[in-house]
Amino acid sequence: MYDGTIMSTKTRWTIALASVPVIAFTLIGGYLGRVSAGENTYRHLRIFEDVVSLISNNYVEEVDPGEVMHGALRGLAEGLDSDSAYLLQEDVSRLERGEALPEGNVGLTVTRRYYTQIVATRDGSPAAEAGILPGDFVRAIDGEPTRFMSAVEADRRLHGQPGSTVTVSLIRGRTQEPYDITLERTINAELPVTGRLLNNTTNDIGVVRIPSFHDGVVTQVSEVITSLTTQGASRLVIDVRNAATGSFSNALDAARLFIEDGTLVILKEQGGTQTPLEASQTGNSIQLPLTLLINYGSSGPAELFVAALSDRERAKAIGQRTAGRVGLQKLVRLPDGTGLWLSYARYLTASEEPIHLYGIQPTIPVSVEAPELGEPISADDPVLDRAVEEMQAEATVRVTRLAANHA
Numbered sequence: 001m002y003d004g005t006i007m008s009t010k011t012r013w014t015i016a017l018a019s020v021p022v023i024a025f026t027l028i029g030g031y032l033g034r035v036s037a038g039e040n041t042y043r044h045l046r047i048f049e050d051v052v053s054l055i056s057n058n059y060v061e062e063v064d065p066g067e068v069m070h071g072a073l074r075g076l077a078e079g080l081d082s083d084s085a086y087l088l089q090e091d092v093s094r095l096e097r098g099e100a101l102p103e104g105n106v107g108l109t110v111t112r113r114y115y116t117q118i119v120a121t122r123d124g125s126p127a128a129e130a131g132i133l134p135g136d137f138v139r140a141i142d143g144e145p146t147r148f149m150s151a152v153e154a155d156r157r158l159h160g161q162p163g164s165t166v167t168v169s170l171i172r173g174r175t176q177e178p179y180d181i182t183l184e185r186t187i188n189a190e191l192p193v194t195g196r197l198l199n200n201t202t203n204d205i206g207v208v209r210i211p212s213f214h215d216g217v218v219t220q221v222s223e224v225i226t227s228l229t230t231q232g233a234s235r236l237v238i239d240v241r242n243a244a245t246g247s248f249s250n251a252l253d254a255a256r257l258f259i260e261d262g263t264l265v266i267l268k269e270q271g272g273t274q275t276p277l278e279a280s281q282t283g284n285s286i287q288l289p290l291t292l293l294i295n296y297g298s299s300g301p302a303e304l305f306v307a308a309l310s311d312r313e314r315a316k317a318i319g320q321r322t323a324g325r326v327g328l329q330k331l332v333r334l335p336d337g338t339g340l341w342l343s344y345a346r347y348l349t350a351s352e353e354p355i356h357l358y359g360i361q362p363t364i365p366v367s368v369e370a371p372e373l374g375e376p377i378s379a380d381d382p383v384l385d386r387a388v389e390e391m392q393a394e395a396t397v398r399v400t401r402l403a404a405n406h407a
Helices: 009-031 039-058 065-078 089-097 151-158 217-230 248-256 301-311 382-406
Strands: 085-087 108-113 115-121 137-141 165-171 179-184 194-197 205-209 235-239 263-269 274-278 290-294 315-319 327-333 339-349
Touching (some): 039 065, 065 085, 065 339, 085 151, 089 339, 137 151, 151 165, 205 382, 217 248, 235 382, 248 263, 290 301, 290 382, 301 339, 315 382
Antiparallel strands (some): 085 339, 108 115, 165 179, 263 274, 263 339, 327 339
């Protein structure tokens, strides 16, 4: 019976060491699914156990065994992909309860790549207005370093009561010192799909902006395109830059507006099962020529939309590589109340090319120079300019071919 005596560091190390095979086997053999329990698996577990023992017997300073074990579990999860994570008890409890985060936010979608990294900034949000860009790294949130912070925890820290503030310490490019920006949290209503007729030489290019793949996006896209064609649009640019929220199913339904039949993408699940997701075969898809604008902030649902259209050669994609975040995650609770946030499925293109971790490469890459932190962002849009240039060139080729056929 426990008599109230505090365990010595050596005793705690002994318990931690004894727990290694159990925890590792549970993670790899049980929670992570049907991983081959071959000689390599057990060899790695023995190495893991040896490392814990070596630390216990040789490290110069006294080390908290619990911290070492938590670090090892973080490493196991983060070694899988940027969206898998080892979660603290607080985050596990919140996810299990289905508890929503506070309404106030600054308009950031984040992931983890060594530190917290910005995936996208929401149009018109405090983060966007402050000049934060996709790809920026967050070194600290309210002074708390993000080095060992999961993306789930970082997202929780960025949310709060409307009107409250949060300070993010940013790194961009080769910047050495973090740049602090204090943002006020706001309640952000869902942004609608918008459209405009481009003021170019022919006035026939309609630009459709999809800020997210929220519920109702399909109807909105259809209505906006109908309005643009009424105004004279015969070609479309669809801008999904910084579109990182919404649902995968909404993104695929939006792609079905433009593709009549065949496979859009493939869902690959644990164990290798692949399920093709097909077009709707309604026979009334939108046939206007399409060009897509993409960047690193085109993440998640937006990537499925782009993959479906570009892989089928229904549209060219112009801009920068997308984020590569098309995994489905689930929560696995561990015995101590912490947990794992694990990718259990991911999407492939119709030609079975991976998207998760790799992203989608643009058909025509266009680099955009990012200003120094604190400097204003240029209003110029070289990606849209390049898209218009490409569409005009294609139109010229079509006219030339028609003339040659009638000669």
